[in-house]
Amino acid sequence: MKLKRRFFYRLIPFLVLATSGCGSLNTHLSIPEKEIPASFPKQKNAASVANVNWRQYFADPVLVQLIDAAIKNNIDLQVALQRIEMSRSSVKLANGALLPKVGLAVGGGVQKFGLYTMDGAGNASTEITPGRIVPENLTDIYVGLQASWEVDVWGKLRNQRKVALSQYLATMEGTHFVISNLVADVAIHYSELLALDNTLEIIRATLQKQQEALDVIKIQKEAGRANELAVQQFKAQLLESQTLEKNVLQQISETENKINFLLGRYPQPIERKKEILFSAIPQQISSGLPSQLxxxxxxxxxxxxxxxxxxxxxxxxxxxxxxxxxxxxALGFQAFNPEFLFTSPASLAYSLMGTLVAPLINMNALKAQFNTAKANQLTAMHNYQKTILNGYVEVVNQLSMIENLQKIHSAKERQSVVLKKSVETSKELYKTARATYLEVLIAQQSALQANLELIDVIKQQRLAAVNIYKALGGGWR
Structure with a gap:
């Protein structure tokens, strides 16, 4: 008993020396927090479209089918799902570190001691069994259980398990973010594809009218009412529109392939109806409250x-x-001969040992590890504030865009109607020699440009509806 006390008293200075620098290790960190505004500008509705399932938000059955295929086959999403599996395994590994490690050990060996050694001389005069001296080549066979256990006195292993669990949950949310972006990307490219289809239709309708105008100007030239310059100008305008048509066809092909890539498949035609572009677009988006982000x-x-x-x-x-x-x-059976391994109680062998190891020499390495963990926590805090700020800014930008695009859409519709009439008027005036061919060309070009801009505005409105849905946190449910 006195020996144990003496050992304990001698151990105390060792522990004090080992842990003397730990009192200054502050783990309670904080940074100034930016208060989230109570509401978005010009928005007072507490409901948020982010809570609406994307199947209801995107009413187009074709788009819903494409998104379903993307969620099933997208390669980036499959990689994200594998990250979840890796994180889940990390949690199991951290849980296992808290439990004792027990294994079955089976081993054997042979050893010969020199005769002129303490072990050799002792073995030469010692009976290993009654009437039998210890053999010169001494075999050693062991079968049993071996266990080790790190007792988590200070909570290191428990905290490491909590780290793994938090990272697993973060990975889950990261996968949800991948799904949200994937849903939005498919919807965006699909809207762009519909806009390109309608752009192509307008260009081809314009090409037909320009071809008719060119034919008319050629007849007028033969009748002496127009010159070669007019023919060349109309022909140049027609060639420009044909070039524009080829560019749009290339964009359609590339956009289809972008969708196919998101769906995890090789290029193939995308079935769609271009009229969907003009379906009802939400005039008012329920953004909810910033805190809901x-x-x-x-x-x-x-x-x-x-x-x-x-x-x-x-x-x-x-x-x-x-x-x-x-x-x-350790607990098992040990003998020099297999026949004594399990038949004799004397073959039973066991051991039990506890060790207490405190760091002394590598304190600088531990401090560096602590400072790294401290910097990582502060970085995570700043990143959290940045993510919230970025989300708020994205929502405000999209709300402003939706409002302004509605006004632009209205103005572009009126402009398109006016310029369409101007084309017909310029043709009639040209037939009666009250307008020049240049005025006809300008009217046609202006009408084409206005129609293309109107399609682009409609596309931007649909993209804004998708982006606000994603910015508010929708699309992953």
Whole structure:
């Protein structure tokens, strides 16, 4: 008993020396937080379209079918799902570190001691069994269980398990963010494809009218009412529109392939109806409250879990400064001859040992690890604030765009109607020699440009409806 006390008293200065620098390791970190505005500009509706399932938000059955195929086959999403599996395995590994490690050990060997040694001389005069001296070549056979266990006195292993769990949850949210972006990307490219289809239709209708105008001007030239310059100008305009048609055809092909890539398949035609572009677009988007971004946006929640993981990682780094307490044990049968291995109680062998190991020499390495974990936590906090700010700015930008695009759409519609009439008027005036061919060319070009701009505005409205849905945190449910 006195010996145990003496050992304990001698151990105390050792532990004090090992842990003397740990009191200054502060794990309670914070940064100034930016308060989230109570509402979005000009928005007071507490409901948010982010809570609407994307199948209801995108009413087009063709688009819904494309998104379904993308979620099933997209390669980036498959990679993200595998990251979830890796994170889940990390959680299981961290849970296993808290439990004792037990294994079955089967081993054997042979050893010969020199005669003129303490072991050799002792063996030469010692009976290993009644009437039998220890053999010169001594075999050793062991069958049994061996166990080791690190007792988590300071919570290092428990914090590492919490790190793995938080990172797993962050990975889940990261996958939700991939799904949200995937849904939005398919919808965006699909809207662009519909806009290109309608652009191509307008260009081809314009080409037909320009061809008719060219034919008329050629007849007038033969009748002496027009000159070669007029013919060349009309022909140049026709060639420009034909070039524009080829460019649009190339854009259609590339956009189809972008969708096919998102769907994880090789290029093939995308079935669609171009008239869908003009279907009803929401005039008012329910944006909800900025605070709802914290619950709806997967990237915000991912950043939040990263903060949790960094906090536990910092606690684990602090615990590394304290001594490790390990217990090792073994229980089995050991003999020099297999026939005595299980038949004799004397073959039973066991051991039990506890060790306490405190860091001394590598303190600088532990401090560097602690400082790294500290910087990681502060970085995670700043990234969280940045993610919230970015989400708020995205929503405000899209709300403003939706409002302004509605006004632009109205103006472009009126402009398109006026310029369409101007084309007909210029033709009639040209027939009666009250307008020049240049005025006809300008009217045609202006009408084409106005129609193309109108299609582009409609496309931008549909893209804004998709982007606001994603910005509010929709698309992953």
């Amino acid at each position: 914290l619950a709806n946006r997967p990237d915000v929640r991912e950043a939040e879990y990263q903060i949790e993981a960094s906090k536990f990682d910092l606690e684990a780094a602090k615990a590394a400064f304290f001594p490790n307490f390990n217990i090792t044990a």
